Structures are given as C-alpha cells and as structure tokens.
Amino acid sequence: MTTHHLDTKLLHIGSAPFDPETGTAPVNLPSMRTSTVRFENLAALERVFAKRAAGERAISYGRSGMDTHRALEEVFMQLEGGTYCVLAPSGMAAINIAFLGILKTGDHVLVCDGVYGPVRNLDRALLKGLGISVTYFAAQDDLDALITPETKMIYVESPGSLLFEMLDLPAMAAVAKRHGVLLATDNTWGSGYIYRPLALGADISVVAGTKYVAGHSDVMLGAVVAKDESVAARLHSAQYAMGNSISADDAWLALRGVKTMAVRMPQHAINALKVCAFFDAQPYVAKIFNPAWHKDAGYALWQRDCTGANGMLSVELKCSPDAAKAYVDALTLFGIGFSWGGYESLVQWVDPGTLAAHTYWKHSPNALLRFHIGLEDIDDLIDDLKQAANYLPRT
Structure with missing residues (x-):
C-alpha cells in the first residue's frame, strides 16, 4: 500500500x-x-x-x-x-x-x-x-x-x-x-x-x-x-x-x-523570522517572543518537537502600553484585530491586564504587541514597521 x-x-x-x-x-x-x-x-x-x-x-x-x-x-x-x-x-x-x-x-x-x-x-x-x-x-x-x-x-x-x-x-x-x-x-x-x-x-x-x-x-x-x-x-x-x-x-x-496550507505556513514563517531579525536590530525593542527565533527561551524545545513555524510573534517595546498606541495606529498594512492565521498581517495591542496572570511575562511594565505576519511582500511590511517607529518615544 x-x-x-x-x-x-x-x-x-x-x-x-x-x-x-x-x-x-x-x-x-x-x-x-x-x-x-x-x-x-x-x-x-x-x-x-x-x-x-x-x-x-x-x-x-x-x-x-x-x-x-x-x-x-x-x-x-x-x-x-x-x-x-x-x-x-x-x-x-x-x-x-x-x-x-x-x-x-x-x-x-x-x-x-x-x-x-x-x-x-x-x-x-x-x-x-x-x-x-x-x-x-x-x-x-x-x-x-x-x-x-x-x-x-x-x-x-x-x-x-x-x-x-x-x-x-x-x-x-x-x-x-x-x-x-x-x-x-x-x-x-x-x-x-x-x-x-x-x-x-x-x-x-x-x-x-x-x-x-x-x-x-x-x-x-x-x-x-x-x-x-x-x-x-x-x-x-x-x-x-x-x-x-x-x-x-x-x-x-x-x-x-x-489545500494551500503546505505553501502558506512556511511562507508565513519565513516572513515572521525576517520581521524578528528586523526587530532584533531596533533600539526600541526589549524582547521578541517567537519559539522559532534563535534567541527565544523556547527555541530548544521548538527545535526538538516542531517541524516548522508560522507567522506569529510578539514584541515587548521599551515604552509604556499607552505610548505604544500611536505606533499601532500608524501602521498601514497591519490590520488591528484579535485573530490570526489568515493571509493578511495583523497587530494586537495587548491589554496589560491580560498579561497579569502569565508567569512567563515577568510582570514587565512595558508594552506588548502581538503580530501576525501575513503574505504581503516582506519589504513592504518592514517599511511599514519602520515608518510607524517614528511615533514611538525616543529611547
């Protein structure tokens, strides 16, 4: 057979x-x-x-x-x-x-x-x-x-x-x-x-x-x-x-x-890791959360147990949650929404109260933004992230 x-x-x-x-x-x-x-x-x-x-x-x-x-x-x-x-x-x-x-x-x-x-x-x-x-x-x-x-x-x-x-x-x-x-x-x-x-x-x-x-x-x-x-x-x-x-x-x-899952998910993952690399070089970023990112605390477990990744990542910014709102609003290619997994890019401003019960968060006072990196051209997405950074407090 x-x-x-x-x-x-x-x-x-x-x-x-x-x-x-x-x-x-x-x-x-x-x-x-x-x-x-x-x-x-x-x-x-x-x-x-x-x-x-x-x-x-x-x-x-x-x-x-x-x-x-x-x-x-x-x-x-x-x-x-x-x-x-x-x-x-x-x-x-x-x-x-x-x-x-x-x-x-x-x-x-x-x-x-x-x-x-x-x-x-x-x-x-x-x-x-x-x-x-x-x-x-x-x-x-x-x-x-x-x-x-x-x-x-x-x-x-x-x-x-x-x-x-x-x-x-x-x-x-x-x-x-x-x-x-x-x-x-x-x-x-x-x-x-x-x-x-x-x-x-x-x-x-x-x-x-x-x-x-x-x-x-x-x-x-x-x-x-x-x-x-x-x-x-x-x-x-x-x-x-x-x-x-x-x-x-x-x-x-x-x-x-x-039917297209086998081509969609790897491309989401490729785009997400490119965004991780971009954020890693930015002075306003405190931490990146993505198990497929080599600096993530869960990277070893991801390597052992997973066969790939997707478009999801979160970023801790070196500013207050309120200060991050202007950044979110300035993004033009990222829709503001709670879901993910579709072809489009999304951003979620995470309410600090939602994080209070997460031990993994370490009770940081910083803002957390969750991104779903979609299937748009990656250079366009990174350009959008670059221009939105002008709305963040200077670090």
Missing part, C-alpha cells in the same frame, strides 16, 4: 467521486447543505442505526453532517495523527467540548497560566457553577505536587497564543500518565502541520480551524481530535448532547483553504 506525504493527503481529501453514469466529477466535494436526511426505505434506516450502534459515524441527520463534514474530519485526523474528530462552530466551542466531555461535578483540572484567555472566562462563567475546580500553574511548577485524587485533566496551550511559551509536552504527558490523568492541549499554533501533540503524548488536541486550516479569515471553526476510543466516545457524547454543528459551507471553505 502506498503511503503518501501529508501534503499530498491534504490535497486529495475531499475529492469528489465520479458519477457512475457520466464518468465525470468536480475537483472538490460540493457543499452538502441539509437538515433532513432521507432514507430509501426502513432497511436503509436500520443499517444506519446499526452502524451508529457499532460506533461508526453514519449519516442520519443534518446536525451530524454529510460527506463535506466527514472529509473535513479526515483532514483534522490526518493533520493531528488522531483516529477520531468532532467539529465545532468555533475554537472556543471545541474547548468547551474538551472540558465538558471529560469533566464532571467534583472534578479538578490543572490549567497552564499561559492558556488562551477565554478559557478563564469558561472557568468563571461555567465550570465553577458546575462544581468543577480549576488550578492554574506555571510551566516550571511541580505538576506531581499539584495533582489531587480529584484531578482528571491537565489542559495547556503550547505554544501560548500571546507569548508563545513552549511547554515540554512529553514531560507533562509522563506526569499525566503516571497519575492516570488526561493531557489536553490547544494546538491552534501548530494546527497539526508543524506540531503534533498526540505524537508527543497528549490525549486530546484542540484546534481552532478558524486560523491556519481555513487560512482566509472567513470561517469560524473548531475541532477536537483524539486517538483513544474511550476518550473519543466521551467527546462524541458531549458534542452530540451540546448540539454543536458547523455549516456545510464553512466545512467546504475549510476544505478549500487547507
């Missing part, structure tokens, strides 16, 4: 089958929109329910998706190296499935303090009311000492999405397995293409397909991927009970977007 490279698989997943009568087919599956699934007869209906009873993802109702959705699930399984995937209407919805599929009242979860910010809101708004307790920890903390008999999951994001702190996932996985605890991680940064947590020992990988999988800033999408059948069954049960579903059109857009 021929084993193809991941790049080849991503191009061919979702290819439309040939019409048996005409012998023709479009290149891609169409967007299959439906609420109702019709059955030819009761025997066909019974076959579907028999497959479902056996654990197969048989199509029975629009909410569970059609062929377009199945193809996208296969994309995420190939990217992440998993055997089961559930789709969600956003990355945050996928995080909800991971938490509520595993945890119940009385359980305890350890969450890395550099995790995606809205997870803390999930804790405040939902988990506390359900009687699920959360302890936040720093990467250097002794996890063995923090695990209690009630601890059921460790949840992390690696690299983190503000400071891009690399975590030692294999070491954390070893601790989790020693205590019979599941390790779940937000892998939106790597999206399975440049970083594969399941291969490093994690049990669950969560991805916001909104970002690099879709790649065009026009889709809201999440996915949860697992390898173990018992874990997969719990995730499926939670997703089905919560009624999560994504539109067929969004699934189709993501399938279209992932």
Whole structure:
C-alpha cells in the first residue's frame, strides 16, 4: 500500500467521486447543505442505526453532517495523527467540548497560566457553577505536587497564543500518565502541520480551524481530535448532547483553504523570522517572543518537537502600553484585530491586564504587541514597521 506525504493527503481529501453514469466529477466535494436526511426505505434506516450502534459515524441527520463534514474530519485526523474528530462552530466551542466531555461535578483540572484567555472566562462563567475546580500553574511548577485524587485533566496551550511559551509536552504527558490523568492541549499554533501533540503524548488536541486550516479569515471553526476510543466516545457524547454543528459551507471553505496550507505556513514563517531579525536590530525593542527565533527561551524545545513555524510573534517595546498606541495606529498594512492565521498581517495591542496572570511575562511594565505576519511582500511590511517607529518615544 502506498503511503503518501501529508501534503499530498491534504490535497486529495475531499475529492469528489465520479458519477457512475457520466464518468465525470468536480475537483472538490460540493457543499452538502441539509437538515433532513432521507432514507430509501426502513432497511436503509436500520443499517444506519446499526452502524451508529457499532460506533461508526453514519449519516442520519443534518446536525451530524454529510460527506463535506466527514472529509473535513479526515483532514483534522490526518493533520493531528488522531483516529477520531468532532467539529465545532468555533475554537472556543471545541474547548468547551474538551472540558465538558471529560469533566464532571467534583472534578479538578490543572490549567497552564499561559492558556488562551477565554478559557478563564469558561472557568468563571461555567465550570465553577458546575462544581468543577480549576488550578492554574506555571510551566516550571511541580505538576506531581499539584495533582489531587480529584484531578482528571491537565489542559495547556503550547505554544501560548500571546507569548508563545513552549511547554515540554512529553514531560507533562509522563506526569499525566503516571497519575492516570488526561493531557489536553490547544494546538491552534501548530494546527497539526508543524506540531503534533498526540505524537508527543497528549490525549486530546484542540484546534481552532478558524486560523491556519481555513487560512482566509472567513470561517469560524473548531475541532477536537483524539486517538483513544474511550476518550473519543466521551467527546462524541458531549458534542452530540451540546448540539454543536458547523455549516456545510464553512466545512467546504475549510476544505478549500487547507489545500494551500503546505505553501502558506512556511511562507508565513519565513516572513515572521525576517520581521524578528528586523526587530532584533531596533533600539526600541526589549524582547521578541517567537519559539522559532534563535534567541527565544523556547527555541530548544521548538527545535526538538516542531517541524516548522508560522507567522506569529510578539514584541515587548521599551515604552509604556499607552505610548505604544500611536505606533499601532500608524501602521498601514497591519490590520488591528484579535485573530490570526489568515493571509493578511495583523497587530494586537495587548491589554496589560491580560498579561497579569502569565508567569512567563515577568510582570514587565512595558508594552506588548502581538503580530501576525501575513503574505504581503516582506519589504513592504518592514517599511511599514519602520515608518510607524517614528511615533514611538525616543529611547
């Protein structure tokens, strides 16, 4: 049997089958929109329910998706190296499935303090009311000492999405397995293409397909991927009970977007490292956060565990957060926005309050700006950064 490279698989997943009568087919599956699934007869209906009873993802109702959705699930399984995937209407919805599929009242979860910010809101708004307790920890903390008999999951994001702190996932996985605890991680940064947590020992990988999988800033999408059948069954049960579903059109857009992932992500990474080199030479820059940058604290872990990088980086400026606002406003090619992973360049002025809980930040009084370096001409982007520097205080 021929084993193809991941790049080849991503191009061919979702290819439309040939019409048996005409012998023709479009290149891609169409967007299959439906609420109702019709059955030819009761025997066909019974076959579907028999497959479902056996654990197969048989199509029975629009909410569970059609062929377009199945193809996208296969994309995420190939990217992440998993055997089961559930789709969600956003990355945050996928995080909800991971938490509520595993945890119940009385359980305890350890969450890395550099995790995606809205997870803390999930804790405040939902988990506390359900009687699920959360302890936040720093990467250097002794996890063995923090695990209690009630601890059921460790949840992390690696690299983190503000400071891009690399975590030692294999070491954390070893601790989790020693205590019979599941390790779940937000892998939106790597999206399975440049970083594969399941291969490093994690049990669950969560991805916001909104970002690099879709790649065009026009889709809201999440996915949860697992390898173990018992874990997969719990995730499926939670997703089905919560009624999560994504539109067929969004699934189709993501399938279209992932076809160019193999060329987009390396180019984002090339551009980002050129911007890092530019910032490294500027007197107004205190620190650069990008695990693929050779001066980053996580560079050794990145070299060991990752196969590439992307367009993300953050920069600590030698000025106050308020003083950095004029710089952000002066940029012309960088849109101001919270997302990333699309073709365009973005900048985010990071609220100091957001950083307060991040041990990795070291409580600096300086401004932090997060950049997504897009696919524009790199000289144009650097020229834009140069002119905006005129609006910074002189150092």
